[in-house]
Amino acid sequence: MNILLLGYGKMGKIIGEIAESRGHQLVGKINIENRNELEKLDPSRVDVAIEFSQPDAAFDNISWAIERGIPVVSGTTGWLEKKPAISALTLEKNTAFFYASNYSIGVNIFFKVNKFLASLMKDQQDYRARMEEVHHTEKKDAPSGTAITLAEGILGEISSYKNWKLSDGMDENEHLLYIEAKRIDPAPGTHIIRYQSEIDDIEISHTAHSRKGFALGAVLVAEWIKDKKGVLSMDDFLSF
Numbered sequence: 001m002n003i004l005l006l007g008y009g010k011m012g013k014i015i016g017e018i019a020e021s022r023g024h025q026l027v028g029k030i031n032i033e034n035r036n037e038l039e040k041l042d043p044s045r046v047d048v049a050i051e052f053s054q055p056d057a058a059f060d061n062i063s064w065a066i067e068r069g070i071p072v073v074s075g076t077t078g079w080l081e082k083k084p085a086i087s088a089l090t091l092e093k094n095t096a097f098f099y100a101s102n103y104s105i106g107v108n109i110f111f112k113v114n115k116f117l118a119s120l121m122k123d124q125q126d127y128r129a130r131m132e133e134v135h136h137t138e139k140k141d142a143p144s145g146t147a148i149t150l151a152e153g154i155l156g157e158i159s160s161y162k163n164w165k166l167s168d169g170m171d172e173n174e175h176l177l178y179i180e181a182k183r184i185d186p187a188p189g190t191h192i193i194r195y196q197s198e199i200d201d202i203e204i205s206h207t208a209h210s211r212k213g214f215a216l217g218a219v220l221v222a223e224w225i226k227d228k229k230g231v232l233s234m235d236d237f238l239s240f
């Protein structure tokens, strides 16, 4: 399969290595400096674009590929207010767009555990939930996309929380689910959910030991999406 990497930073490089080790060819490794290489690229040579860039670049990168009928697997976080426009463009161009805030299989299991725990906690009014995420200091967005997905999972189960909010240290509103974002090198990504009461605490966590799980998941999805159409997510890809 011919893969175009849109974004060739920490994630793009590992994705490229894994893709090549699985027999795929990289037809472009695009970052800010060499973006003009896209003008010379023949879109018909690209089977799938894998996009891991940065929040303010994701929309243009994804649009560029979808406009040309290239299926896109995107993992960039912090740009999702523009996803409806990408979904509409995907359907108009009859191609495929796949988005996940986290491609690791372990995190996607954790998403399910999170929802199940939240469903058990929904009537337990003595407990307050809060979340902590820890990432490396180069991360541009906070909270992480994964933390937002986890928060949405909790909000979907526990109606007393009306929204999530990045912690400001005060965290006074009992109707808000607070997320504390810590930036400590070299953390690839840790997410902790705590339900705390006067009597006890319940805690679940996921800790990535490296970026390999995110990158492998993105390549597996790229292999799967190649001949598909429409706007797809991990719920379509995973069998659990």
Ligand SMILES: NC(=O)C1=CN([C@@H]2O[C@H](COP(=O)(O)OP(=O)(O)OC[C@H]3O[C@@H](n4cnc5c(N)ncnc54)[C@H](OP(=O)(O)O)[C@@H]3O)[C@@H](O)[C@H]2O)C=CC1
Binding pocket: 006, 007, 008, 009, 010, 011, 012, 030, 031, 032, 033, 035, 052, 053, 054, 055, 057, 061, 074, 075, 076, 077, 078, 100, 101, 102, 103, 104, 138, 214
């Ligand atoms: N969904 C998931 O599973 C995961 C998602 N992520 C997300 O992926 C994104 C990338 O993470 P990471 O690789 O660590 O970040 P890096 O900062 O290491 O890499 C980002 C890359 O994007 C490039 N870039 C910036 N602007 C453009 C542009 N206009 N066109 C093309 N490339 C561009 C940068 O180029 P230059 O070097 O020239 O600045 C850089 O090479 C983040 O949003 C992160 O949150 C990360 C891990 C897992």
Ligand SMILES: O=C(O)C1=N[C@H](C(=O)O)C[C@H](O)C1
Binding pocket: 077, 101, 102, 135, 136, 139, 140, 143, 144, 145, 146, 147, 188, 189, 190, 214
């Ligand atoms: O920027 C990162 O590094 C990561 N970003 C994703 C996110 O925002 O959730 C996924 C992972 O946690 C690593």
